[in-house]
Amino acid sequence: xxxxxFYVQHLLGIGHLARASRVAAALVEDGFRVTxxxxxxxxxxxxGPGLDHVALPAVGSASEAFSGLVEADGKPVDxxxxxxxxxxxxxxxxxxxxxxxxxxxxxxxxxxxxxELLPLLDAVAAMAPRPRLVTSVRDLxxxxxxxxxxxxxxxxxxxxxxxxxxxxxxAFARLEETFPLAAEIRPPxxxxxLVAAPPPQPPxxxxxxxxxxxxxxxxxxxxxxxxxxxxxxxxxxxxxxxTGPNLPQAEFDAAAAAAPSGLQLFRFRxxxxxxxxxxxxxxxxxxxxxxxxxxRAGCRSLLVPFAAGGETEQPxxxxxxxxxxxxxxxxxxxxxxPVLAEAIRAALARPKPPRATLDxxxxxxxxxLLRALL
Numbered sequence: 080x081x082x083x084x085f086y087v088q089h090l091l092g093i094g095h096l097a098r099a100s101r102v103a104a105a106l107v108e109d110g111f112r113v114t115x116x117x118x119x120x121x122x123x124x125x126x127g128p129g130l131d132h133v134a135l136p137a138v139g140s141a142s143e144a145f146s147g148l149v150e151a152d153g154k155p156v157d158x159x160x161x162x163x164x165x166x167x168x169x170x171x172x173x174x175x176x177x178x179x180x181x182x183x184x185x186x187x188x189x190x191x192x193x194x195e196l197l198p199l200l201d202a203v204a205a206m207a208p209r210p211r212l213v214t215s216v217r218d219l220x221x222x223x224x225x226x227x228x229x230x231x232x233x234x235x236x237x238x239x240x241x242x243x244x245x246x247x248x249x250a251f252a253r254l255e256e257t258f259p260l261a262a263e264i265r266p267p268x269x270x271x272x273l274v275a276a277p278p279p280q281p282p283x284x285x286x287x288x289x290x291x292x293x294x295x296x297x298x299x300x301x302x303x304x305x306x307x308x309x310x311x312x313x314x315x316x317x318x319x320x321x322t323g324p325n326l327p328q329a330e331f332d333a334a335a336a337a338a339p340s341g342l343q344l345f346r347f348r349x350x351x352x353x354x355x356x357x358x359x360x361x362x363x364x365x366x367x368x369x370x371x372x373x374x375r376a377g378c379r380s381l382l383v384p385f386a387a388g389g390e391t392e393q394p395x396x397x398x399x400x401x402x403x404x405x406x407x408x409x410x411x412x413x414x415x416x417p418v419l420a421e422a423i424r425a426a427l428a429r430p431k432p433p434r435a436t437l438d439x440x441x442x443x444x445x446x447x448l449l450r451a452l453l
Contacts, residue, residue, distance in 0.1 A: 307416020
């Protein structure tokens with residue numbers, strides 16, 4: 080049985096962990112033995128059953144701008160803490176001796192984790208037999224990077240990696256569209272398709288408008304605007320607001336107290352893809368996983384892309400979907416209850432979008448790419 084050692088680190092939201100967990104589940108289904116190494120705060124339901132899970136001492140981002148690392152209690156990390164994490168990661172690698180090592184995001188992203196990922200690359204290179212090394216990246220990359228970072232990414236890819244596995248459909252976005260030095264990458268680039276959940280079963284609960292604020296702490300403005308919009312619209316009934324697990328408790332309590340009777344609040348719903356199947360309208364940020372689930376469900380979609388800290392990925396995704404007629408986009412800046420209420424009213428009046436023709440089977444597509452690599 081071929082074995083995969085899969086490293087994933089989520090810092091602000093849970094999108095990276097959710098996508099990697101879907102890929103890992105498909106690898107297990109395809110017959111791989113999977114060890115998943117996580118380094119973020121625990122999230123219920125992830126990474127999922129059927130695999131070997133190594134949980135490193137958790138770190139998160141100190142701010143929305145990814146300005147630093149903090150421990151689970153919010154204390155800034157120190158050198159001893161980082162050294163302990165690095166040593167635990169390398170020990171797990173040597174104990175498992177996998178056929179393939181998959182690193183999610185790095186070296187395109189997750190530069191904060193260089194303290195343990197550069198030693199991991201060197202450890203892989205020194206092993207005999209040497210595991211194949213794969214980077215696992217989403218379809219749209221952050222475009223505003225500091226000078227020299229793209230060159231460093233290419234150098235690491237060309238020196239260490241055997242495959243760049245892009246979780247996207249090239250008909251929607253190609254790597255070279257958001258990574259200007261793609262032509263200099265020597266290892267092959269493979270497209271898995273978009274990693275969506277399987278086609279959902281009929282929902283047991285039906286919500287007319289389903290608002291999801293994302294898995295990070297950055298959805299507070301959307302939460303507040305949703306509560307106000309629901310109070311403004313006379314026919315706002317059968318609404319659900321999923322705030323995300325990391326919204327501060329005081330903000331959740333304030334939203335729950337202000338919400339009208341037709342709006343139900345939840346912290347998290349593991350059946351979110353299923354709920355989308357019964358919704359008339361999804362209102363969300365434009366994160367990779369949420370968009371994939373919305374495309375699978377085929378419901379109307381109103382996207383409020385996360386753009387704080389100079390982020391370009393979500394605005395770019397929302398703009399592409401809008402051009403294809405698959406979603407409507409609303410700027411995060413200046414979001415208020417009245418603005419959101421009018422956008423929801425207009426979105427519900429429009430016909431449902433056409434079914435997306437994009438490849439949404441990226442989880443099993445990833446398994447096929449790794450089988451071909453072996």
